[in-house]
Amino acid sequence: xKYDYAEYEKKLKKYLDKGRYQHTIGVMHTSAAxxxxxxxxxxxxxxxxxxxxxxxxxxxxxxLKICKKNGIVLSPVEQxxxxxxxxxxxxxxxxxxxxxxxxxxxxxxxxxxxGKGNMSVLEMLVYxxxxxxxxxxxxxxxxxxxxxxxxxxxxxxxxxxxxxxGYLKTSAKVTDPQTEKAFLFYEALHLEKKQKxxxxxxx
Numbered sequence: 222x223k224y225d226y227a228e229y230e231k232k233l234k235k236y237l238d239k240g241r242y243q244h245t246i247g248v249m250h251t252s253a254a255x256x257x258x259x260x261x262x263x264x265x266x267x268x269x270x271x272x273x274x275x276x277x278x279x280x281x282x283x284x285l286k287i288c289k290k291n292g293i294v295l296s297p298v299e300q301x302x303x304x305x306x307x308x309x310x311x312x313x314x315x316x317x318x319x320x321x322x323x324x325x326x327x328x329x330x331x332x333x334x335x336g337k338g339n340m341s342v343l344e345m346l347v348y349x350x351x352x353x354x355x356x357x358x359x360x361x362x363x364x365x366x367x368x369x370x371x372x373x374x375x376x377x378x379x380x381x382x383x384x385x386x387g388y389l390k391t392s393a394k395v396t397d398p399q400t401e402k403a404f405l406f407y408e409a410l411h412l413e414k415k416q417k418x419x420x421x422x423x424x
Contacts, residue, residue, distance in 0.1 A: 224268050229319060233271065237278050245274050247354035248347070255346045258371045269329040269347045272319060276311040284310055302395050308334040335399035336382060338406030345374045352381050360384060378403070379411040 226249075234242055252270030256263050276284065281303035288295055288306060291313060299305045311330045315321040329347040332340060336348055352360065353367045360366075361384050370377045382404040389396040 224264060226267060226271065229268070229271055232319070233275060237274070241274060241277055244354065244356050245271060247356045248273055248350045251350035251354040252346050255350055255370060255374075259342065259346070259374060261342050261346060265323060265326055265329075265343055266346050268321065268323075269326045269343055270350055272315045272321065272326070273311065273330050273333045273347050273351060274307065275319065275330070276307040276314045279307070279310070279314075281306075287313070296398075298395060298397055305334065305395075305397060308332065332399075335397040336378065336403035337399050338402050340378070340403075342374065345378055349374065349377050349381065361388075375407060375410050376414070379407040382407055 230246075233245065237245060249267055249270035252266040253263055255261075256266035279287070284303050284306045285295075285300070287293070288310060293309060293313060295306065295309070299309070308331055312327045315327060315330055321327060325341060325343050328341065329343045332344050333347045333351050337344075340348065349370050353363065353370055357363065362380065366377060366380050366384075369380060382400065386396065386400060386404045388394075389400070
């Protein structure tokens with residue numbers, strides 16, 4: 222399906238601050254680059270990247286109000302930390318304000334912040350693009366992670382989640398249980414891969 226990205230960008234620009242909008246464009250283009258590298262449809266990657274933060278700049282009190290009004294169920298962690306809500310609320314905003322019905326795109330928006338176990342290709346593309354887009358410069362091991370992103374999505378998820386969980390545990394920020402689950406899932410895949418490589422070397 223072909224989308225009118227210029228129209229989406231014009232509308233989105235009204236609701237995001239300058240820095241968030243620049244980040245969003247970076248994620249859109251990085252999602253597309255990763256899609257090309259991994260043979261995934263560009264249209265979905267572009268739109269999911271463009272709309273991933275569509276609810277980000279809504280004030281926290283308003284986020285909670287919209288969720289309550291529209292029956293969007295929040296976990297205790299989300300209720301106590303409204304900054305975590307924007308991904309879940311973003312699904313509603315993308316559907317209601319931008320007319321997006323593609324379930325894969327909506328799911329990529331839903332999981333771009335916490336991640337989860339066994340993510341789809343599009344979910345991983347947007348999650349990774351959000352972490353490595355050109356405007357990002359503070360995360361550890363970015364050079365290595367950017368390289369792996371274009372080679373192996375599962376491995377890239379492991380390294381991002383490892384660093385993210387490590388950072389969250391040493392800071393005052395809350396770790397969403399889904400992020401812990403995601404890390405354990407991709408850590409298991411990573412260890413399995415390393416074991417296979419070791420077995421191959423022994424032969």
